[in-house]
Amino acid sequence: MRNQAPQYVLHVSRFRHYHPGHGPTAQWENIPTFPVKCPVLVPKAHTWCVRGGGEDTGVGKSSIVCRFVQDHFDHNISPTIGASFMTKTVPCGNELHKFLIWDTAGQERFHSLAPMYYRGSAAAVIVYDITKQDSFHTLKKWVKELKEHGPENIVMAIAGNKCDLSDIREVPLKDAKEYAESIGAIVVETSAKNAINIEELFQGISRQIPPLDSHENGNNGAIKLGKPTAPASRRCC
């Protein structure tokens, strides 16, 4: 039986580290090397990879993360099992923003795990495939779930991925924009394959997430570690 079209969600937390008076390059070495709020790092030995059967194509969540974090695209990327975790720190004005990204599996059998990941998240990227109308319908179900069960002020961003295939598009950009406006979400069409609008997507999120409280950021650059918020399961990228 074919699984429901994968559709879901990259959960984004962010660590903000202030170094006023220094340029981004000078600040780079001061980046904390461990995550805050999601300090569950998966030992490599627990990583496992599964080759996709070719039937369940995916909307491109993992590909978006791989493009953002590693500037890499893999045509033969494997379906996500459970969730995978990656981080990336980017300069943003006078600050460094560290993204802690949970990439959750789109397959229906992993649906029940999703709350563990979005509960502690500052933002969610909900991905659909512009060539698959079904994936846009499924996206709306995820928005509903996030509104009902997600954090109160979670920033939502909608990514219409595979815009390099716009000649076979099924979802007009206008529909996505109207829907995003109705729920107050960011919307952008992306191509992980051709590196279109991936940086812009995460920059947009970064601008919308409110500053952390000073006590969350620690004093004098000290870092407060949070409790683990999600189980550890990961696949190769």
Ligand SMILES: Nc1nc2c(ncn2[C@@H]2O[C@H](COP(=O)(O)OP(=O)(O)OP(=O)(O)O)[C@@H](O)[C@H]2O)c(=O)[nH]1
């Ligand atoms: N043409 C095109 N193909 C893409 C793009 N992004 C991803 N793909 C392809 O779409 C397929 C699925 O990509 P994934 O990144 O694994 O999708 P996913 O949503 O993470 O899938 P699950 O892990 O099963 O939830 C792969 O064959 C990718 O190569 C894109 O921007 N353009």
